[in-house]
Each structure stands twice: as C-alpha cells, then as structure tokens.
Amino acid sequence: MSRLTTTLTDALGLDVPIVQAPVGSATCPALAATVADAGALGMLAVTWRDEAATREVITETNHRTDGVFGVNIVADSDAKDVPTETHVEVCLDEGIDIFSFSFGDAAPYIEQIHSHDGTILQTVGSAAEAKAAVDAGVDVLVAQGWEAGGHVQSTVATLPLVPRIVDAVPDTPVIAAGGIADGRGIAAVLTLGAAGAWLGTRFLATEEAHVHRRYRQRVLGADETETVYSALFDEGWPDVPHRVLENTTVADWKAAGQPETERPGGGEVVAETDDGTPIRRYEDSLAVPGIDGDVEELPLYAGQSAGLTQTVQSADELVNTLTEETVEALERAN
C-alpha cells in the first residue's frame, strides 16, 4: 500500500492524493491525460467551452488515458454563456463521473449526478459553506484558501481554513487548495487533515499546459510577493476577486488610486485571439497560445505559490517529483 493512500485516493481510485487543479482554458486533454496516467487526478475546466468543445476535450482525453480525470464547472451564471445544466448533461452523456463545482452551489445537480454513480466535489471557502455542501449531499470538498491563483472563493488563508473545514465535516474527504506547489506543501496539508492537494499555479509550468509562453515565463520568474488580489479584471466575469501577477495594467491602476470606474486605458484593445477577436484591457481572458499583442497586460492568473514555481517539467514528471518530495517531507516530520 502506498504511503500516500488517503480517503481521497480510495474514493476516486488514484495512486497519489494529488490533483491538477482546473486552471480554466489552460487545461487541455494532454495535461489532464498525462496527470491521470501518472496516477493523480487530471481535471478539464469546461466552463468557457461550448457544448461541442466540451465533448471534444472529453473524447480526446478519454482516447489518451485510462487514468482518472474529471471536469470542473463554475456554477456562477455571470461567468459564462453555457448554462450549468447544459454542461452537466453534456458531461454525463460523455461518461464523466467526477464533477467539481466552484463559485456556486452543486446542490441542483447532486441527484442527477448521483443517479449516474458520479462523485461531486464542491469548492468552499469557510466551515459554514462546507457544512452546507455536505448536508446537501456533496461527496468531497475543496477548501480553497485566499493565497490561491485565479478566481478566489475565500478570504481565509489555506493554513487556518483546512483544519476548520476538516473539523466541521470529519467524515468527508477534504482537498486543500491555494499556496501548494511542492511536496512540503502537500505534506503540510495532509498533516492538517486534508485527504489531498489541489495545485493550480504549479501545473501552469508544465510542458502540456495550454498557456502562452510569455505568461509562463512571468509565472516562472515571479516571487511570492508579486501577486495582487483584487476584482480588477472584471469584464466577462464581474465582482469576483482574483489573484494575478502584478503587471502594467495592475500597476497603472494602483498608481491612479485604484478607481472603480474610469480606469487607466479602459476599453483599450491590448491583444487579440488567433481568430482576430479583440481583447480589452480589463477582460478576464486567460493568456493562451495564439494570442497576439501585449500578452503581459492581460490577467496573469497566479497564486502566491508562483514563488515556488521555478521550473518547467512534463506533467507526469511533476507528479512523480511531488510524490517523492511529499514522502520525504512526511518522513522528515516523523
């Protein structure tokens, strides 16, 4: 039996309690399948994919791996065009049996997913939210702390959040997210009572992640002090705080006194997608390959864990490195 067996590995059939977090459009079949092949949980974020694209990424991932992977759906309807119920239908139809919901309630979909023998994960940001989710029938919780990259659900840091949630729902596996980028972090959250670790920023620095080269370079070069938590990049998904690397867009807005309206360069086109769609300065667009223009001005989503993210590895090498580091860290602690 692996020394890293937990209630999460048992529940989902994983070799190691490591999750490649859903990192929006940076997820892709190559990333999720490579992670799944390495014995960890691969995730496809489908929120910003339409029905056809959702089917396509699931089919391709299935072709690439026999390992375990799931989908993430942001349940906040302000974030996207495709209704959550449509995404759920499409994913069930494609045979998905691991669903993660964030930024909203999984409750409306629990009965339907359970009737297909599916497992439901929900991201929460407090002990009260955790209790409510478990009472509604959620199977696994993701406790996402404030230091996380991308959009952030909690105002509490991972270190106090995880044990609060573990204590609130002792019979439910809890996966810790936010600020974890190496085996020391994984060992730490396992010690706090988590059954697994959910790493986002660290997986941006893999060969398979679907991210623009210049974005990845900024993540690799960033210190832990270089991220900013704000609701600045609100065009596309308003009023939800997120953590990004400080760039010129953020610095100019700070220098202008952090105005809520009439922000510097508001409405200005800074880049365009590969099909020529313009991207304006305060849009929520993730910097994927093929974007042309001032990529560095876009929201460079990253957590404080960027400070620990210094090398690019293939995703399977990363899972192996993280596993070895975790075992070593736990042995040291013993």
Ligand SMILES: Cc1cc2nc3c(=O)[nH]c(=O)nc-3n(C[C@H](O)[C@H](O)[C@H](O)COP(=O)(O)O)c2cc1C
């Ligand atoms: C580029 C990026 C995109 C993200 N997209 C999503 C998403 O689509 N859905 C979601 O629930 N969380 C999303 N997140 C949050 C991650 O799932 C995860 O909670 C976070 O990255 C954990 O913190 P870490 O970056 O310190 O590892 C995103 C994070 C990043 C960095």
